[in-house]
Every structure is written in structure tokens, then in C-alpha cells.
Amino acid sequence: MNAVFFPLSKVVYFVITPSNFFIFAVLAGLLLLAVTRLRRTGFGLTIIGGLGLALGGLSPLSEAVLLPLEQRFPAYPPDGPAPAGIIVLGGGIEAGLSEARDQIVVNDAAERPIYLADLARRFPTARLVFSGGSGFIRGGIAEADILSRQADVIGVPRTRLILENRSRNTQENAAFSASLVQPKPGERWLLVTSAWHMPRAVGCFRQAGFTVDAFPVDYRTRGWSDLTRFNGFASDGLFQLDLAVKEWIGLVVYRWSGYTPDWLPGPEDPAGSASR
Structure with a gap:
């Protein structure tokens, strides 16, 4: 499909x-x-x-x-418990430009790889997964492969990285990551992606049987007060x-396709948290 x-x-x-x-x-x-x-x-x-x-x-x-x-999931608390693993979704790296210029080139979602580096430092024993393939219809280098080459630039030890480089969309991010790391019951995993993308991403991971805690980044709004601001x-x-x-x-579309269990997934898993 x-x-x-x-x-x-x-x-x-x-x-x-x-x-x-x-x-x-x-x-x-x-x-x-x-x-x-x-x-x-x-x-x-x-x-x-x-x-x-x-x-x-x-x-x-x-x-x-x-x-x-963006308001659907709260920010992860600074004193939140240490996770067993961290999954960062691609979308913040311009893979084609990075390959052409032989350096890491980021876009407006650069917070995703930035927080990969920050969380790697904060949680030195956590497993680090970066999930990002090529966003082009016809081939192209994967974001995960660029990160593999440039990990030292952003301060992430290459030896700690678990790279998933086949996914082309959020549903594949979830399915391939779950298959790759095979999380154990009771493990806490953080999912890092843009705040506006978090509901769909969490829904896909739930549908893949992978329970994650949201770590939203890349905010585009200040909060509800923005409703009174003009651009x-x-x-x-x-x-x-x-x-x-x-x-x-x-x-x-993801709900119709069966990729997510709800129209707008939220912090609470409607199916319960028995998998944790």
C-alpha cells in the first residue's frame, strides 16, 4: 500500500x-x-x-x-525519569544539500537533531534511535546516513546511534523503529519530533505496539495568546x-488508512497502558 x-x-x-x-x-x-x-x-x-x-x-x-x-502534548518535564531509549524522527536535516556540501545542513525543524544531542548528553545510558529515510519519490540519500557521517559535528557519539534509514513517512518511522529495537514491556521510551507532528507520530507508534512518551520540540507558536497576533x-x-x-x-488520512488508532491521538492511550 x-x-x-x-x-x-x-x-x-x-x-x-x-x-x-x-x-x-x-x-x-x-x-x-x-x-x-x-x-x-x-x-x-x-x-x-x-x-x-x-x-x-x-x-x-x-x-x-x-x-x-502543538498544545496536544505537554512538554516533557526537566526532571522526568530517565528513559531506556530515545527515538528522534527525521525531518530536520536537508539530506541532499548535506551530501552535496559534505556537511550537515538543517532546516526549520533543526530542533529534532539538536535535542538528539542534548538528550544523549543528559541520558548517557539510553539507547539512541534516529529514524529517517529519504523523502524523495525516486531514491536519494537517507537522513540517517547523513547523521551517521556527521554525528560528531552535533556531539553525538556514533557508537551509540541506532540508525533506521528505510522509512519515508511517519507510519514507517514507527513500524521500522519498533521492528529494529523491539522494546521490552515496562521500558520507557521518549519520542522526539515537532510539537505539531506529535499527535500523528504518537498514534503511529501506538498502532505499531510501541508505547512512547512525547518529547515535543520545534514549536511554531507561543501559546493561545498568538490568536491575538497578526503576522x-x-x-x-x-x-x-x-x-x-x-x-x-x-x-x-492516517486514521482512514488504519495507521493511527484515533483521529487526534492525545497523551492518554485510549487502549490503556498495559503494554508498559
Whole structure:
């Protein structure tokens, strides 16, 4: 199923990404106004696209869509118990650029590998798993392989790393990691990923029979007070809106596909915690 699911998800997301959708609406509307008699339809599409770009870019709409995801799991307490293992999901390393430039190049989710290094230092006996394959449809080097080469740069001992380099999406992160480490009943494992991605990630790990505690990072909002803030740059708001809409769509699709047990997984496992 994943052989079709992965490339299809890339194509569908490109089309329905809010910023792309609004731009397509404006272009389609202008085209209809210029070359057809469907002036009312063309005018309507142009207005919808223009308003969407303005509201999505400048208003707190993006924060309103993102906050329920980021607030779903609390931050892991500084004095939390030491885990048996730590799993960090890929997504923070630009694998292609890193390979081309022969150094680690990170993106806006760089907190994921940063906290891998921090947690490795804080918990020197914990097993360290980095799960990240290639995000390209046709091949490409895996994030885990880049991290393997550049582990010393971020201060992570290469000898401690357990690398999972086959996964292309969150469901595969969970399934392949569970198969790789085979956690024992009663073990505490931390899952490190972006706060906005944590509900879907935890749901996938639960569905894979792997009980994890959330360690959210890479926050994009300050909290509910952001609902009163407006963006200084439309590009910032549209980027956040694209991210949030993609994640909400991902939650729905993953639930329909049976990859997660709930529509919006939360801190409490609805199936109980008997596996711990």
C-alpha cells in the first residue's frame, strides 16, 4: 500500500496546499476573466484566492489551525525519569544539500537533531534511535546516513546511534523503529519530533505496539495568546498555514488508512497502558 500511498500523497498535497490553492484560484480567475465569458466565476475565484492569501498570510488563522496540534502534548518535564531509549524522527536535516556540501545542513525543524544531542548528553545510558529515510519519490540519500557521517559535528557519539534509514513517512518511522529495537514491556521510551507532528507520530507508534512518551520540540507558536497576533510577513503566515493544514489532512488520512488508532491521538492511550 505504501508503494502507492507515498508518491500519491506528494502529488495531492502539492495541489491542496493552501498557498498553492489560493494562487491557482487567482490565476484561474484571471484566465477566465481574460479569455471567456464566465466573468462572474472568474471574478469569484480571483476574490477567493486573494482573500485566502491575505487572511492566511497576515491574520492569526495559521496559529488557530496550528495551536490545537502543538498544545496536544505537554512538554516533557526537566526532571522526568530517565528513559531506556530515545527515538528522534527525521525531518530536520536537508539530506541532499548535506551530501552535496559534505556537511550537515538543517532546516526549520533543526530542533529534532539538536535535542538528539542534548538528550544523549543528559541520558548517557539510553539507547539512541534516529529514524529517517529519504523523502524523495525516486531514491536519494537517507537522513540517517547523513547523521551517521556527521554525528560528531552535533556531539553525538556514533557508537551509540541506532540508525533506521528505510522509512519515508511517519507510519514507517514507527513500524521500522519498533521492528529494529523491539522494546521490552515496562521500558520507557521518549519520542522526539515537532510539537505539531506529535499527535500523528504518537498514534503511529501506538498502532505499531510501541508505547512512547512525547518529547515535543520545534514549536511554531507561543501559546493561545498568538490568536491575538497578526503576522508581519504574509509568507510567514502562509508557511505556517501550509504546515498545519498538511498535518490535519495527514491525521485524517492516517486514521482512514488504519495507521493511527484515533483521529487526534492525545497523551492518554485510549487502549490503556498495559503494554508498559
